[in-house]
Amino acid sequence: MSTPQPIVSDSLAAPEGGFDWGQLGRFMLSRLGYPIIGILVLLAIWWLGGWAIASNPDTESFADFAPAPAFARLLELLANGYVWEATTPSLIRIGLGLLWAVVIGVPIGVAIGLYASLREVTHVPFQFLRMISPLAWMPVAVLAFATWDGAIVFLIAVAAIWPVLFSTAQGVRRIDPLWFKVAKNLGADGFQMLYRIIMPAIGQDIFAGIRLAVGVAWIVLVPAEYLGVTSGLGYAINDARDTLEYNTLAAMVVVIGVIGFFLDGICVSLIKHFSWHHEG
Amino acid sequence: MSANISIDYITHTFKGQSEPTLKDIALRIEPGEKIALIGRSGCGKSTLLHMLAGLLKPSEGCVRIRGHQVTKPSAKWNMMFQKPSLYPWMNVRQNAELGLVFNGQKDPQKINRLMDMVGLKDKADAHVQSLSGGQQQRVALARSLATSPDLLLLDEPFSALDAFTRSSLQDEVAEITSKEQLTLVIVTHDIDEAVAMADRVLIMSANPGHIVGEMKIDLPYPRNRASASFSQQREALMNRFESLVNDHVPHSSEKNADAESGNATQAAA
């Protein structure tokens, strides 16, 4: 038989016992600790890889891939402005590509979400087009666009449009039919239905689609920038490889990863902002 | 101004179905009347109400409100559902004034009055998801009243609420509709709700859905559910319902039902 426990909850007892360090510790661990552990593991693997490359005579010349030279180089590149020079054009291309994906994908997504017949008609062509690797469009893009920049933006848009379009359509289909009925009954016309009911209802779905699109677009960006252009992160990677500056190459990879991480974070906070699932 | 409604021989068959869901429904509703429409689940009550609201077009016959055929929804006849269906990205006030926004006639003072009327004055800026079911239904009521409708159509609006909230809302709606001289049509499968709110109860039977009889409820508002007269009316309605709906063989006994309808109304009066 267990002895009866005093009926005092921890939270009531805490002020007497002083500050609850255990709780703070758990909080810090969950907020900072786990990500830091993850980063350390990643660095350890990178370091081991670098060590393996350096100790193998065949691959010795790639030793600059290792974390230490890469970070040293990264600091230099940050200081001399090269990182910003390479990043800005890439971000502009990503931004334009996403803009096109949203401008085209959201209206089409809303339409196929609303009209079953349109959904049926577009199903096969859209699934077919979606499965084509964006990079397979490269020859088409090069032919169709006068500038390399135009071609790259096109490739990004082609990659980014599908998640935006499908997520929008799915959001529209999930709208409670009563919401339409009530709004109609209250006298909403088509335009009011669109911007007072449909758009706020699917804001979070649109941004969830954009989040997926950013992921794909960021991956497509680098190979797309191997095309004719002489600026951007992809160009920087290609250039570093051609000039055998492996520390620069590794540093730019870090830059790409960090920016991708932050772009994703922005999307997550936008999804939260446009979500109406508030409890309480 | 309130509405007088005439339903002229409505028959409705849903697409892809061979049997009609509603058949030969004809009735008149006088301005300011409070009508309860009762019947078993699936007999076509909601379908009929959607037609009154202009949200569904009957395959034959038509609904007229003050002589004008109802062809589309309008803020002049407003429907409320079992679910409050508030828009969670708007606060309480924004939900309530939505009909006014759609019609380009925002009126903050009117909304204040309505918020007061439904007892949510101090919740005007609250998130709708933070309200209880009864409070949410009150917001929906305020939203329906905001556009000053002549006719309020309620489709089992209180059936998801607890008994206490339900009866107080029934009384409130009956009081508001009397005061504002609105015509009320409430669909319910709850005999008590019909006796608590209606001047006239229409009894509906299924396959195909049609009205088999009616009963007047002649009690003052607000109705005292504990009174002997309330129990009497309730029992009379229950008996009418049982005899009409259970024994009803579609069409063949129509005349019979009408005859009985007269008797029971007299008995109840």
Ligand SMILES: Nc1ncnc2c1ncn2[C@@H]1O[C@H](COP(=O)(O)OP(=O)(O)O)[C@@H](O)[C@H]1O
């Ligand atoms: N959109 C629809 N399509 C086909 N059948 C329907 C539709 N809506 C309702 N029904 C059918 O019509 C009948 C009456 O439904 P309803 O009016 O909702 O009944 P009640 O409100 O009395 O419970 C039911 O048998 C239901 O299945």
Ligand SMILES: [Mg+2]
């Ligand atoms: Mg129903």
